Amino acid sequence: MTLPLTIENITAHYGSTKVLEDLSLSLAEGELVSLLGASGCGKTTTLRLVAGFLQPTSGAIRLGSKDLTRLPAHQRDIGLVFQNYALFPHLTVRENVAFGLKQRKVASAERTKRADAMLDRVGLAHLADRLPAALSGGQKQRVALARALVIEPPLLMFDEPLSNLDAKLRVDMRVEIRQLQRANGTTALYVTHDQEEAFSISDRVAIMHQGRIMQLDTPETLYQRPANAFVANFVGFENIVPLSVTARNGAEVTARSDSGAELTLSQDQLGAIPDRFLLATRPDGLQVSTDPAAVGLPAELGLRTYLGRAYQYQAQAGGLSLVANGPLSQPLETGTAAKLVPNPEQCAILQPE
Amino acid sequence: MPTRIHPLLIAFTVVVYLFLLGPLIIIFGASLSDTTYLTFPPQGLSLRWFENIWEISAFRRTIVTSLQMAFLGTLIALIIGIPAAYALNRHRVSLPAWLSTLFVLPILVPEMVIGFSLLRSVTVQMGVPVWYALLIGHTLLVIPYVIRVVSASLASFDFSVEEAAISLGSHPAKTFFTIVLPNIRSGVIAAFILSFITSINDVSVSLFLTGPGISTLPIQLLAHMEQFFDPTIASVSVVLMMLTIVVMIIVERTLGLAVVAK
Structure with missing residues (x-):
């Protein structure tokens, strides 16, 4: 019964x-x-x-x-x-x-x-x-x-x-x-x-x-x-970045952060993106890159910790404290300028509070 | 290598035991004396002072009264005290902290004061008959002990066990008897023994509440001593000691003394 x-x-x-x-x-x-x-x-x-x-x-x-x-x-x-x-x-x-x-x-x-x-x-x-x-x-x-x-x-x-x-x-x-x-x-x-x-x-x-x-x-x-944002944080989306849409081109959306960095996101991957939204990522979904051509949030790296599968960095990006992972092949020092590149497969779009 | 015990430690232990048990040994010896006055070591051996207890009707009557007070007083105290202790522990979070202090307050108030105020209120004001006034006094005297000892048992009782029984379909009132009570059994027995002994020994409260024709054994002992200084007192003391020993043996045989010591 x-x-x-x-x-x-x-x-x-x-x-x-x-x-x-x-x-x-x-x-x-x-x-x-x-x-x-x-x-x-x-x-x-x-x-x-x-x-x-x-x-x-x-x-x-x-x-x-x-x-x-x-x-x-x-x-x-x-x-x-x-x-x-x-x-x-x-x-x-x-x-x-x-x-x-x-x-x-x-x-x-x-x-x-x-x-x-x-x-x-x-x-x-x-x-x-x-x-x-x-x-x-x-x-x-x-x-x-x-x-x-x-x-x-x-x-x-x-x-x-x-x-x-x-x-x-x-x-x-x-x-x-x-x-x-x-x-x-x-x-x-x-x-x-x-x-x-x-x-x-x-x-x-x-x-x-x-x-x-x-x-x-x-x-x-x-x-x-x-x-x-609460649930996102609870399930490990430690990074929450507020963004505003500046241009829409079919499924492609260009959004700008408060500090002026621009990202291109695909609605095919992330679902509908409103004009103002929060981009949530896990540390795994925010990759540290020193490639000057990379499209991401410019940031200054802070403390580096070793996770076994990757290095993890506390980073400052335009007034936001973010946590991002970087490759084991390239340990970076505190103070290094880098880009934080979101991986769309590991991002979520949230309504602003 | 076996630990060597220092001879001084042995001597000290013997002295402590002598100090604790000496008076009892003296009483025991004195009760056997053939003289008409208390003396130690006993002169001549006789059991006539034990016989004398039963010949003096006041002793017979007061032993019965004392046992009645101890049994009934303790019983009533358990009936009031166990639910009180249960409620205090079950709802500890939502009850004010001073409430449990309130229940042990009678231990802190001098017994003389309790006896006198009971005399003023229960006997004089309300005109309660002596026997009932005594019972009220003895019940009040031991309730704090019941609550303290049973509370100690309940403090280590996990109340989710009770909730488990209720969730399985057991009525809350029935659960108290089938689940809670068996698990605080040792506390209830300890409370009974402690209360019983406290009641039997009580002088201060009883002194105020005894009246014409009704008295307890300790009060009768005092009264007897004022008139006679014969070994009957010692004999009664020995009988009381024997009673305690018998109670302890029964507890040891049925439950183990650890139950009481816990």
Whole structure:
């Protein structure tokens, strides 16, 4: 069983502080959507509102046709996986997994059977009689996952489930989570501050900031076509250059920076370019060139750092601080005058704020 | 190479133990004396002062009262204190900091003052019968201990465990008993023992609240000492010590003393 989740115009407060503002979000059946953002952005608040541990000031939450907004948390039928596992310390692994079934009045023999089957699926059948204290972090999170899945909830929610695990295990576990979620076809809401984690397992990602969703899109779109400066910066477009169009020639657009440098950009590659816009690039997409014929932003190079695949420079270009990469073959000294050449494939066009 | 222990350290340890246990040994010896006055070392061996406890009806009555106060007072304090401690810890972020201080304030106020103010308000003003006034006094006396000890247990309890149970369909009230309580069990037991002993030992509060015909054992001991200086006092003390030892043995056998020490 799986159901779509709809969050409509939710506003939430902690005391007099507004933590969510008019937030709306829809998850299709079987879809995994991540809420991604720094701490305090409202992602965990959103999850806790859906779980029923917090009450919204206004707005509605629906799971399928069921209105959850005022339903007590214990009647919501949602599988939750917590950051710190939240296993019951006084119950064995099997009893932990069977807990939700017991609440649903499943008979004892059936309970054990289903708990054991679920433990088998997460590869922990041999630990069924242990107490949680005797498990490693990864094993604990598997038990937590089994405990949430065994009740066959129409919605799964994850609250930073991997942040207490080491890097290698994190990668393994997120694949495992995704496989189980796919296999069951359960709608899932996933909260994380880890961009790679969110992008790797989600159908769509909502990037959040100060209680709002800044952009909700597929990972590919977010990574290549951020909709605004905040998202662009979040996904690594460190350089944002304001430009104005001075001439249009078919798909070719000539634009001038505030300091007077001119660039030629193609709308075929970058999509429609408005008269005033921001050009966003990652350091990788802004190449340092000492060729006098190169078309780019004139800049004075600052500190050079070594990345292994390239050198990276802090550069000053007409009052803007930019970060650009240069070839390994030619390390350049601080103070060198150079051009910063944007690579259109790694650029994004943003509306000015 | 085994570590050599300095002889002076051994001597010092022995002195400390003597200082701590000496008075108890003296009491134990004195209780066995055949004389009609307290003396140590005991002269002659007799158990007649132990028998005397049961012959003096005031002792019999006050032992019962003391046990009633300790049991009921502690029980009521647990019923009030555990939810209070739970609320203070569960909502620590949203509650003002002075609130938890307020609950331990009775420890800071001299017990004499508490006893006297209870006498003025509960006994004199409201006319509450002596036995009930005593129970109120003993309950108030031990509530701060319950809250402190149970709070210490709750401080290391992860409340997301409780949320996990609720999300799995367990009613919040039921969750408290099936999930929270089993995980703070050691704190509750420690609170019970600490409160029980505090209540049994109390003089200051009880002194003001005892009345005609109703008294507690420590108060009766004081009253008895004013009139008689016989080894009965020592015998009662030994009985109390034995009681404590029995309680500790039961705890050790069932839960392990580490539970209380934690």
